[in-house]
Amino acid sequence: MKPKTYVLEKEYAVDRKTAWQLLADNNRMNLYIGLFPVSFSPAKQDGAEVFYREAHAKVLGLVPISWQEFPFQWQENDSYTVERRYLSGPLKRYTLKVELFDSGQSGTRVKLTADFVPLNPLGYAAIWATGLPAVKKIMRYLDDYLESGATDAFEAPQKPATAKVNLSELDRLSDLLGKSPVNGDYVEKLHRYLADKGDHDVAQIEPVQVAKLWNADLDDTLRVLLYATKAGLLNLSWNVICPNCRVSKIEHSSLSQLEQQFHCDLCGVNYDANFDQYVELNFSVHPAVRQAYAEVYCIGGPMITPHVKAQQVIEKGKTARFVIPEGEDALRFRVLQANHRVAVDKNADAASLLYNDSGWSQDLVSGSGDVIITNSSSADIVVALEYSDWNKQAVTAAKVTAMQEFRDLFSSEVLSPGQKIGIDHVTILFTDLKGSTLMYETIGDSSAYGQVRNHFEFLTGHITRNSGSVVKTIGDAVMAVFHKPEDGLKAALAIQKNLKAFNDTANEDLVLRLGLYSGAAIAVNSNDRLDYFGRTVNIAARIQGQGEGDDVIISREVLAQPMSAEVLSRADVELEEFSAVLKGIDGAVELVRIRLREELEIEEQAG
Structure with a gap:
């Protein structure tokens, strides 16, 4: 059967970045243009060829078809290609390439190239009936976006709800x-x-x-x-x-x-x-409000993995060129499945890489221009150019479980008994009420307990306003957790700044010691509450004991972090660096004592 190739081109009054965000978001786009949802099996690999996934769908909800879907290939804001090799149905192969070109001052020329290879005469009918109309609808998707007056790709045209809203x-x-x-x-x-x-x-x-x-x-x-x-x-x-x-x-x-x-x-x-x-x-x-499903059409498209700037299949013995985006930092090349990685460094000299069965030829490659990669391994490979750091905007479990609202609203959301989940970075704050034993002796248990309870509410307010949460109280002490060190630091400084006003209002004379430490920890279920254990927690508890009252003790590592340093630069504080040997901790720990001056200003979020 002779292949059929169709090329569609059109200019749009939209910038390339927006056009990319629209056309590379395959799940959203395919839902809108009315394609059939797809189910995918785990990745497979036959011999030396690159891995693929088997996909299954029903055309018009009736005719079952299946195919091998190979990894998307793309260069962000420039082009992407996807290939399907059919296992059933009237087609043998289908390839779609989407290319974007600058047009005028802020316009974009979109070029779609669709290659169909029929398996039998029925395949030609399938191309005219479903294949080509689907490609044309991609262009219509952009037309509808412009007609809607939207100004952001997230406001892209949407298919009407399939179920009524209650x-x-x-x-x-x-x-x-x-x-x-x-x-x-x-x-x-x-x-x-x-x-x-x-x-x-x-x-x-x-x-x-x-x-x-x-x-x-x-x-x-x-x-x-x-x-x-x-x-x-x-x-x-x-x-x-x-x-x-x-x-x-x-x-x-x-x-x-x-x-x-x-x-x-x-x-x-x-x-x-x-x-x-x-x-x-x-x-x-919630289904009681509206029945809605996120149908799957693609499992490896560019917007599904937005941290990947470019991705290419490189056949064995072949060479490929990658364009390094300008102004991007912390990039790396990674071979999918093998997970061999090499860092992109603007100061590196090498502008080419060789890949073989044991890995990359070097540890660094230049990020100041194009990079040439040669695959001398025994198999085809997929190479991704991606951010090496995790997406800082992702709402991770570490972030949300550090919010007081989450702990208050979902106190039953804990790990199963005996379960331990690691956290690479968490910030722990311990507070201690200085002289509390004497307070109980002098004013009595009832009055002293009332003061302790009031000071717990005072602490919780500042911790919550700075995106933290109280993990537990231990006698008259508080253990709190923060996702970011700078949030914990802002909370600690605000507590000490406002303690005098709290004492004046409550007619008390409380003195607090605060210790803050960041590092790795283990999240566990403790008494049906989410709790944290490990060296970071132990050090935070110990350095609080180094406080003299009306001060905050932090590690030098926290001080060295740019956002923490910025918080302190806006505050009128005195810093005293010192070393301390802490009980149960090997070696001396480098610490910093922070004392506040009268005119200190601490920015807190609105409650």
């Missing part, structure tokens, strides 16, 4: 949410979002995108979504993400369902679950 239930639960301590404007925005957005957007609610859409702070957006979950508007789930391909592998409705290890078939590696890299929080509309 408006009475949406109104009732929104009214209930409005009684929570959240911004009323956000309640109204969430109501409109759940009523008007397409199925894909309400079935997979991405907090970062919602915050961007609302022009809101991410933490404020998260608070609304958490309270909305408690009110019954939303459901929450935990997705286990592969650290390499960054694709969701398992979805759990509760933290208690997490397992310590998981497997990624695409990367061929087992991983230990990790709170701040591998477990992310997701939201979806």
Whole structure:
């Protein structure tokens, strides 16, 4: 059968970045243009050829077809290609290439090249009936975007909801949410979002995108979504993400369902679950409000892995050129499945790489221009140019479990007994009420306990306003957790700054010692509460004991972090560096004592 090639070109009054975000978001685009959803099997590899996934679908919901789908190849904001080799149905192969070119001052010329190879005469009919119309609808997708007046790719055209929204239930639960301590404007925005957005957007609610859409702070957006979950508007789930391909592998409705290890078939590696890299929080509309499903059309498209800037298949013995994006840092090349990595460094001299069965020819490659990669291994490979750092905007389990609202609203959301999940970076704050024993002796148990309870509320307020949460109280001490060191530092400084005013109001004379430390920890279930253990927790507790009162003790590592240094640069403080030998900790620990001056100003988030 002779192949059929169709080329469609058109110019659009939209910049290339926006055109890319629209056309490379294959799941959203294919849903809108009416393609059939697809189910995928785990990755396979036959001989020396690159791996693929078997895909299965039903044309028009009736005729079953299956194919091998090979990895997408793309250069961000430039082009992408996808190839399908059919195992059943009237076609033998289909390849689609999407290319973007600058046009005028801010326009983009879009070029689509679709190659169809029929298996039999029926294949020609299938091309005319479904194949070519689907390609034309891609162009129509951009037309509809421009006609809608949208200004952001997240506001792309959407297919109307497949199920009616239960408006009475949406109104009732929104009214209930409005009684929570959240911004009323956000309640109204969430109501409109759940009523008007397409199925894909309400079935997979991405907090970062919602915050961007609302022009809101991410933490404020998260608070609304958490309270909305408690009110019954939303459901929450935990997705286990592969650290390499960054694709969701398992979805759990509760933290208690997490397992310590998981497997990624695409990367061929087992991983230990990790709170701040591998477990992310997701939201979806509650079925009582609206039935919605996020149908899958592609499993390896560019917008599914937005951390990948470029990806190419390099056949054995062949060479490929990669364009290094300007102004991007912390990039690396990685071979999918083998997971061999090499860092991109602007100061490196080498502009070419050789890959063989044992790995890369060197550890660094230049990031100042194009890079040439030669595959001298015994098999085809897929090479990705990607960010080496995890997406800082991802809403990870480490971030959300450090929020006081999460602990207050979902206190039952804990790990299963005996389960231990690692966290690479967490910040622990310990506070101690100096002279509390004497206070109990002099004013009596009842009065002393009342003062302790009042000071707990004072501490909790400042901890919460700075995106932290109280893990537990130990006698008259508090243990708190923060996702970011700078948030813990801001909370500690605000506590000491406002303690005098609290004492004046409560007619008390309390003196506090505070210790702050960041590092790795283990999250566990302790007495049906989410708790933290490990060396970081031990050091935080010990350095608090180095306080003299009215001060904050931190490690030099915290001081060295840019965001922490910025917090201190805005405050009027005195720093004293010293070393201390802490009980149960090997070697001396380098510490910093922070004392506040009278005119200190600490910025806190609104409560």
